[in-house]
Each structure stands twice: as C-alpha cells, then as structure tokens.
Amino acid sequence: MNEETIEAVVFDVYGTLFGFGRLAERARAIVGDVPLLDRWRTKQLEHSFLRTILGEYEDFWVITAQALDAACEQLELELLPEEREHLLQGWLELDPFPETAMALERLAERGLRLAVLSNGSPMMLEQLLRMAGLREWFEAVLSADAVRRYKPSPAVYALAPAHLVVPPERILFCSANGFDVAGALRYGFRVCWVDRTGSALDALGKQPHRTVQSLTELSEQL
Amino acid sequence: MNEETIEAVVFDVYGTLFGFGRLAERARAIVGDVPLLDRWRTKQLEHSFLRTILGEYEDFWVITAQALDAACEQLELELLPEEREHLLQGWLELDPFPETAMALERLAERGLRLAVLSNGSPMMLEQLLRMAGLREWFEAVLSADAVRRYKPSPAVYALAPAHLVVPPERILFCSANGFDVAGALRYGFRVCWVDRTGSALDALGKQPHRTVQSLTELSEQL
Known part of the structure; x- marks a missing residue:
C-alpha cells in the first residue's frame, strides 16, 4: 500500500x-447480568440489514428503539419507560x-x-x-x-x-x-x-x- | 382471512x-457444550443477508460452509476435515x-x-x-x-x-x-x-x- x-x-x-462501555454499564444497572446490550446491538444490525434488503427504510434512531424492544421481548424483560429512554439516550452519550x-x-x-x-x-x-x-x-x-x-x-x-x-x-x-x-x-x-x-x-x-x-x-x- | x-x-x-435436532446432536458429539450450531446458523443467515446487500451472490452450500468456518474461528474451535464434512453433510440429512x-x-x-x-x-x-x-x-x-x-x-x-x-x-x-x-x-x-x-x-x-x-x-x- x-x-x-x-x-x-x-x-x-x-x-x-x-x-459501548458506558452503555453496557447503563444496561447492567437496569437488568443485571442479562446480556441485553449484546442482543440489542445484534438486533440493531439485523434490522438495518433486513430493512435494506426489504427496501423499507426507517431512521436509525427508530431502528435502535425497535431493536431494543425486540431484544427485551426475546429476553423477556420489561423496562420502565424511563429506563428505556435512559438506554436509548445512551447512544447519544x-x-x-x-x-x-x-x-x-x-x-x-x-x-x-x-x-x-x-x-x-x-x-x-x-x-x-x-x-x-x-x-x-x-x-x-x-x-x-x-x-x-x-x-x-x-x-x-x-x-x-x-x-x-x-x-x-x-x-x-x-x-x-x-x-x-x-x-x-x-x-x-x-x-x-x-x-x-x-x-x-x-x-x-x-x-x-x-x-x-x-x-x-x-x-x-x- | x-x-x-x-x-x-x-x-x-x-x-x-x-x-435442527439431529444436527445439534452431531455438533454436540464433536464440540460438546460449545454453542456451535447457534453460532453457525446465525452466521449462515448473516452471510446470506450481507451478500444480498453487497450484490455478491454465493451458492447457499458455500455460504453454509463459510459460515461454519467463521463460527469456528470466533469460538476458537478447530475441526478435523472429516468433522467439518460430517457437520456440513448434516444439512442434507x-x-x-x-x-x-x-x-x-x-x-x-x-x-x-x-x-x-x-x-x-x-x-x-x-x-x-x-x-x-x-x-x-x-x-x-x-x-x-x-x-x-x-x-x-x-x-x-x-x-x-x-x-x-x-x-x-x-x-x-x-x-x-x-x-x-x-x-x-x-x-x-x-x-x-x-x-x-x-x-x-x-x-x-x-x-x-x-x-x-x-x-x-x-x-x-x-
């Protein structure tokens, strides 16, 4: 080269x-040892790939929120609205x-x-x-x-x-x-x-x- | 409807x-409790999505083999050639x-x-x-x-x-x-x-x- x-x-x-260290800490403080951040990130990427294949664009902020919801459903976690908001906000911080x-x-x-x-x-x-x-x-x-x-x-x-x-x-x-x-x-x-x-x-x-x-x-x- | x-x-x-029960048994017999099949299937789907986005087609049999190799690398597993073949063959059985x-x-x-x-x-x-x-x-x-x-x-x-x-x-x-x-x-x-x-x-x-x-x-x- x-x-x-x-x-x-x-x-x-x-x-x-x-x-993602700070976001991992936020997640840990809310859900403990459940691997929420891993699942969330995986879902976020998967959704962005799938929407690209489907030709069905969504803003990445929406994808990030929907991926969090999907990860929580799969892990059978229920977040309080303020916990969800705090985690999402983590992507800006x-x-x-x-x-x-x-x-x-x-x-x-x-x-x-x-x-x-x-x-x-x-x-x-x-x-x-x-x-x-x-x-x-x-x-x-x-x-x-x-x-x-x-x-x-x-x-x-x-x-x-x-x-x-x-x-x-x-x-x-x-x-x-x-x-x-x-x-x-x-x-x-x-x-x-x-x-x-x-x-x-x-x-x-x-x-x-x-x-x-x-x-x-x-x-x-x- | x-x-x-x-x-x-x-x-x-x-x-x-x-x-995937029979394939899971094959994997367990070779690598024990390491979640190889989960990782393999995840990689297989991910590779099919990514190649579709990239416009870079590969036969699904090749994708399946490459996904197995990628899963093994990530899990730091080394398969013998006959073990790899036996697992791949599992998709046909x-x-x-x-x-x-x-x-x-x-x-x-x-x-x-x-x-x-x-x-x-x-x-x-x-x-x-x-x-x-x-x-x-x-x-x-x-x-x-x-x-x-x-x-x-x-x-x-x-x-x-x-x-x-x-x-x-x-x-x-x-x-x-x-x-x-x-x-x-x-x-x-x-x-x-x-x-x-x-x-x-x-x-x-x-x-x-x-x-x-x-x-x-x-x-x-x-």
Missing part, C-alpha cells in the same frame, strides 16, 4: 471511534475510545482530510460528536440516511468519494466491524480493520489492507 | 418443515418435524397445491426432501438461487406466484423464521407463523395473518 496516495481517512463510528481525540489530532496535523461515514442518523451523529468534543476534526459527517439504506450497501460507501471528491483508492476507511470491512473493501476503499480485542475477523473471506489494534497505532503509521 | 381464497401453501424449509408428512398429506387431500420456497440451493433442497421421502408432495421446489439473492428479498418471494401462476394473496406462506414472516408479509402473501416454542416474534413490527404451534394445527384449520 503506497501511503502517499491516501488523501482522506474516513471512520466508522459505533465500535470504531466510540465504545457514548464514550470515545481513550485514544480517539489524540489520534484524530495527529492525523489532521499530517494534512489528512477526516470524515465519518456511519449508519447512524444525522441527529445521532451530530449529537454524539458534539457531546464528545470531536465534531471539529471532521470536514464531513456522512450518514447512510442520505441514501435511505444501510451499510454494507455500496450506495452508502459512495457518499464518501462523492462528498470529498477523492477517488475511493485514495481513501482509507477504518472500521472495527467485520461486515463494514467487507463492504468497504468491495466498494474499493483502502481499508484498515481496527481490531482492539484480537478477535477473528469475519469479512466474508476478504482481507483488509491493514490491521491495527488502536487508532494510535494507525496515526503512527500514516 | 377468507380461507376459500387460498389455492396454494408455500413452505419455508429450515426450521419450518425440518428441525435433517429430520422433518414429526408432524410434517401427515400435515402435508392432509393439505394435499384438501386440494391445496403445495410448494417450498427456500434460501437453500437446489442441490440442498432436492437431496433433503428426497432423503426424507417428502419430495412427492411438492409440485415446485423453489430456490433463491434462481434470482441469485436471498430472502427476505422481494425477488425471492416473487418466484412463487410466477411459478404457480397464482396471485400472492391466494398463497399462504408458512415460516417459523421472523425475518421470513416479515418479508412474506411485505411481499403480499397471506402469512402463517409457525411458532413451535412460544417465543417472541420479531417480524420488524408486522403481524402474521395467523399463528400456529405446529403444521398439524395448520392442516386442521385449512
């Missing part, structure tokens, strides 16, 4: 720039990973253009990035909402080159999510898998151009 | 006509639910036309139905392979009315899988959810026209 050709770095958001701000600063200093490209709705992304004080680093906050379907649909990835006016092969796309690595590779980006846990990558048989354990590691390499 | 308008009953296969044959016979006696519509490949479906002695009941064995994408894509459901030359509202589609109920409802079939376990239905907020606990119950109602 010739690094000199990379002009922009585009980040996935949930699980890549922001972790996630913590960035400890190294996120410093890594973004370093990449910006190198003259790289930075953007995010996420399944999150514009409202969710803007609130989250502002709350965390990270909004200023990104020249674009791109949401799947603009094309009314979800990653890994090629139409979502196409937002980045169109908006930045940079060809896909000069964009490094960073994600911690296997399905996102698969979609970004297929679309034609350079792809970096952020593997914080040493887990197995499931990117439908494809291999990313690089793998890092943290955004710090990425920022030191570019 | 006016039952007199139903001319054909179309069945999903995996989980609806056939159960599933047991029908105990009531399946009798229910099909009863429905056929009522003059209803019967078909299956599945994500399984033609090879997988033909072998499974023949092995179980059920092939004769179906005038059509329809596979998603014909349109190179997977349920719940509307293009897959469209195979049934096209092949049977019966409008969707005169077809009763039966499935035990929530995403399949969602897709079939959206497509315009009459839909029966087969709920053997009393679990919560996740059909993206939609409700089936009827719910039965077994195929016997269905065959008594039509």
Whole structure:
C-alpha cells in the first residue's frame, strides 16, 4: 500500500471511534447480568440489514428503539419507560475510545482530510460528536440516511468519494466491524480493520489492507 | 382471512418443515457444550443477508460452509476435515418435524397445491426432501438461487406466484423464521407463523395473518 496516495481517512463510528462501555454499564444497572446490550446491538444490525434488503427504510434512531424492544421481548424483560429512554439516550452519550481525540489530532496535523461515514442518523451523529468534543476534526459527517439504506450497501460507501471528491483508492476507511470491512473493501476503499480485542475477523473471506489494534497505532503509521 | 381464497401453501424449509435436532446432536458429539450450531446458523443467515446487500451472490452450500468456518474461528474451535464434512453433510440429512408428512398429506387431500420456497440451493433442497421421502408432495421446489439473492428479498418471494401462476394473496406462506414472516408479509402473501416454542416474534413490527404451534394445527384449520 503506497501511503502517499491516501488523501482522506474516513471512520466508522459505533465500535470504531466510540465504545459501548458506558452503555453496557447503563444496561447492567437496569437488568443485571442479562446480556441485553449484546442482543440489542445484534438486533440493531439485523434490522438495518433486513430493512435494506426489504427496501423499507426507517431512521436509525427508530431502528435502535425497535431493536431494543425486540431484544427485551426475546429476553423477556420489561423496562420502565424511563429506563428505556435512559438506554436509548445512551447512544447519544457514548464514550470515545481513550485514544480517539489524540489520534484524530495527529492525523489532521499530517494534512489528512477526516470524515465519518456511519449508519447512524444525522441527529445521532451530530449529537454524539458534539457531546464528545470531536465534531471539529471532521470536514464531513456522512450518514447512510442520505441514501435511505444501510451499510454494507455500496450506495452508502459512495457518499464518501462523492462528498470529498477523492477517488475511493485514495481513501482509507477504518472500521472495527467485520461486515463494514467487507463492504468497504468491495466498494474499493483502502481499508484498515481496527481490531482492539484480537478477535477473528469475519469479512466474508476478504482481507483488509491493514490491521491495527488502536487508532494510535494507525496515526503512527500514516 | 377468507380461507376459500387460498389455492396454494408455500413452505419455508429450515426450521419450518425440518428441525435442527439431529444436527445439534452431531455438533454436540464433536464440540460438546460449545454453542456451535447457534453460532453457525446465525452466521449462515448473516452471510446470506450481507451478500444480498453487497450484490455478491454465493451458492447457499458455500455460504453454509463459510459460515461454519467463521463460527469456528470466533469460538476458537478447530475441526478435523472429516468433522467439518460430517457437520456440513448434516444439512442434507435433517429430520422433518414429526408432524410434517401427515400435515402435508392432509393439505394435499384438501386440494391445496403445495410448494417450498427456500434460501437453500437446489442441490440442498432436492437431496433433503428426497432423503426424507417428502419430495412427492411438492409440485415446485423453489430456490433463491434462481434470482441469485436471498430472502427476505422481494425477488425471492416473487418466484412463487410466477411459478404457480397464482396471485400472492391466494398463497399462504408458512415460516417459523421472523425475518421470513416479515418479508412474506411485505411481499403480499397471506402469512402463517409457525411458532413451535412460544417465543417472541420479531417480524420488524408486522403481524402474521395467523399463528400456529405446529403444521398439524395448520392442516386442521385449512
């Protein structure tokens, strides 16, 4: 990979720039050891995939709420309205990973253009990035909402080159999510898998151009 | 629902006509209490959804094999080649639910036309139905392979009315899988959810026209 050709770095958001630790704590405080957050996240992704296949778009905030309800039904949990609200609100108040701000600063200093490209709705992304004080680093906050379907649909990835006016092969796309690595590779980006846990990558048989354990590691390499 | 308008009953296969009990035993004999089959089935569905979104078709037999490998990697299991083969082969040797044959016979006696519509490949479906002695009941064995994408894509459901030359509202589609109920409802079939376990239905907020606990119950109602 010739690094000199990379002009922009585009980040996935949930699980890549922001972790779920704080949301997991909220869930634990309400339901104890029941694996609600795991089921919720799984349902959220499943619903976004299924709605994309069905051609039946719903806002990601609605999908997130419906996925919580579906997860609770399956786990036979009944939340109070204020507990449900508190959990949902958690998506707007996630913590960035400890190294996120410093890594973004370093990449910006190198003259790289930075953007995010996420399944999150514009409202969710803007609130989250502002709350965390990270909004200023990104020249674009791109949401799947603009094309009314979800990653890994090629139409979502196409937002980045169109908006930045940079060809896909000069964009490094960073994600911690296997399905996102698969979609970004297929679309034609350079792809970096952020593997914080040493887990197995499931990117439908494809291999990313690089793998890092943290955004710090990425920022030191570019 | 006016039952007199139903001319054909179309069945999903995996989980609806056939159960996973025998495959679960095979998995247990090899890996013990590790939840391999659950993870495998989850990965199989996820891969079929993702490949449909990516527009990157793979035969369902290949998807099933790749899903097994991905599940093993995540669970840090290493199978011997013959164990892997034995598990894969299990998809061709599933047991029908105990009531399946009798229910099909009863429905056929009522003059209803019967078909299956599945994500399984033609090879997988033909072998499974023949092995179980059920092939004769179906005038059509329809596979998603014909349109190179997977349920719940509307293009897959469209195979049934096209092949049977019966409008969707005169077809009763039966499935035990929530995403399949969602897709079939959206497509315009009459839909029966087969709920053997009393679990919560996740059909993206939609409700089936009827719910039965077994195929016997269905065959008594039509």
